[in-house]
Amino acid sequence: MNVTILGTGIMGSAVAGTLVRAGHQVTAWNRTADKAAPLADQGITVAPSAADAVAGAEVVLSIVFDTDAVLDVLDDAGPAVPDGAVWAQATTIGVDGTKEVAARAAELGVSLVEAQMLGTKGPASRGELAILTAGDPALVERARPVLDAMSSKTLHAGDEVGCASALKIACNAWLATITAGVAQSLALTSAQGLDPQLFLDAITDTATDCRYAHLKADHMLSEDLAPTFTVDALRKDVGLSIQVARSSGTAVTLLDAVSRVLGVASLDGHGKEDVAAVYDAFTTTPLGNGD
Template sequence: MTVLGTGTMGAGVAASLLREGHEVTVWNRSVDKATPLHEHGATVAEDPGAAVAEAEVVLLTLFDTDAVVDVLEAAAGEAPTDAVWVQASTIGVAGTETVVQLAGKYGITLVEAMMLGTKAPAEQGKLTMLAAGPADVLDRIDPVLDAIGAKTVRAGDQVGDGTALKLAANAWVASITAATGQSLAIARSLGLDPDLFLQAIAGSAGDSAYAHVKGRAMIAEEFPAQFALDGLRKDIGLITDAARTSGVSTVLLDALGRVYADASAAGHGSDDIAAVGTAF
């Protein structure tokens, strides 16, 4: 089992795989982000080609399309021909189409397993996996998905269906996080303890566990990154592109883009997405 990319999500996923007894090889462009996994039993490879040389499954957990393309082209010819490559990076519709074309060029067996969740669920093996691809190939990687996720939703039999579902889900994450920040700011500006908002929605039809998690961070003004704000900004751009291309109104997405951009410009780009509350 090989994990290419050991940033926030990749490192957590690799740790979960190791905990579940998988033999794991890892690689990251910045080796200092991969080295700590050696202490947990992972083999740290010097380059992508070496990392995939004996892999049965290759998991791509990288930041954007350019990174996925670079790594795939560097490693494609080095992996066993029967290896399954699992694209788990959020790269949008166009990026996914590019990777599918490259997989065809190199004769790679490719499926998707988008990761819905943040740092803690990745480390705990409690992500929701949004899988797509031929059913028989997905069956082969079920033990991997079970090790890193609490459940797997099969979005379809075409690579790209998982990406579509991930974009829809992240639109929800971006919306509810920003909406929580807005409501807390309104309560505070009108002279109330903002925690009263969380008390008011608790247990109601409009309640959300996510609103409480992010709301508590906003009230405490503590933003250790579980999902970096600039990472979600990147995703909002991908979601907006997909919506515009498919004829969905981008009015709300455009507003979200501006709000997250304001928080990033104020110095919160590497903080958790809860820092979007500062924009209000």
Template sequence: MTNRPTVAMLGTGIMGAGMAGSLLRAGCDVRAWNRTASKAEPLTAEGATVPESAAAAVEGADFVVTMLFDADAVLAVIGEAAHAFGPETIWIQSSTIGLEGTKRCADLAAERGLTMLDAPVLGTKAPAEQGKLVALVSGDSAAIDRAQPVFDAIAARAVRAGDELGRASALKLACNAWVASINAATAQSIALARGLGLEPQLFLDAIGGGPTDSAYAQAKGQQMISGQFPTSFAVDGVIKDLELISAAAVLAGVSDQVLSALLGRYRQASDAGHGGSDMSAVYAGFAAPES
């Protein structure tokens, strides 16, 4: 690997595009690929190249980052491109695909002789664009050390979850359960305040600066009050993650009652036409009466 690593970014949706931009600013050579090529093309203005296929993106790359919707998409893309991996190429699997999905990817990596790191990230659109994600990483420690330039580019910090593939994905599920809960709880309180005839801003003002406050509640709460939901992380993406989290909870013998309730609210918001809207649109799942 040279001082200017080559990174194949497979998947340039909201998160992948932001991560690609951060890699470019850090001085990496970035090959951006997406099944819908038009989603990758804007990155050429920042210095990325856009190969015609995933295999072409991977060939000769030092690192391959996957940021795709689900395990099936990851397996399909890597299955098509695995033959183009070099012996030193490291696959950084950053999609949120749960425990079973990560095991399937690890099995594919073992079958094809690929070096894989389990490396989902915490954060949404703005942190991805700013290189301020939190990388959760598990796998071979020497491979993690070699991949540090990638983590330095995309993340404010990296949390090592263990040597076993899947430990980072397990941590991601626990973290996303928390994020989905904060967001829905904020919606519930804003809906309740409005339903009781209060200005909903009073709720955010009341918790502001106190021990129960959070920057996330304030940011998402403002979107809920305004009724504007510019997408950083879509409602349907949260539904997919909550399904993965619920499956993991059952496997771990942990109650999934709260998760089931959360899923109900996010699904209701999606059914109301907000599936592609930001997760703050879960507010619609509480059907708060307008005062």
């Protein structure tokens, strides 16, 4: 299929490479052109504008940062989207942001569904994401060859656009909790004079074991902070979770604590680094309280 990727950050670039290796014809665009240029070496067409990028698309994937960025690119590219093309919105923007985007898409005559991605750079580059879809099932099915190439599984959250975003917010709250929890336990182990690796050895093959815990702990202990999912991106998603929790009457005690920890890591200069950098918030004297 002819696929357009709008946004070639960490996830967009990884997905673009996966799709072209799967045999799709991929065109990419990024607001900062230099970030998209290297994709040409993989056989991906790099377009000079968002409108040019979608001109021949059958499926469009928006993988940018926040609601404003999705709206901007939708305004730029929406009028040029061909009839019959499906716009799969993959940016984490929460339910309210998704409703705003869906309304704008309807005004522009763009057929929009959700394709929320669970996973980071590694799974994206291997076609092993979990994809949460929502919207008209017929439109989702039209995009199925692209979604299947990106993922090891897909889950349809509901026929109403916004259902996938609701589920994604809950999933990312869990991700943030695990990340902070692993950092806390490693720091506690080390602070008591023990090798922090012993914490991982202790939970291995128990009911509390978690593959993600080992993955992030390895990055924390090796100080390998090359970003697969940045501190600032996760902090933004936790903020969306807090908004949803407050509006629905759900307690935000844990979310507030995780948000502050991520804020400390960001204030200490780790905002653009991998979420493993949250370990810094437990092991150094912070520059602020993260609020």
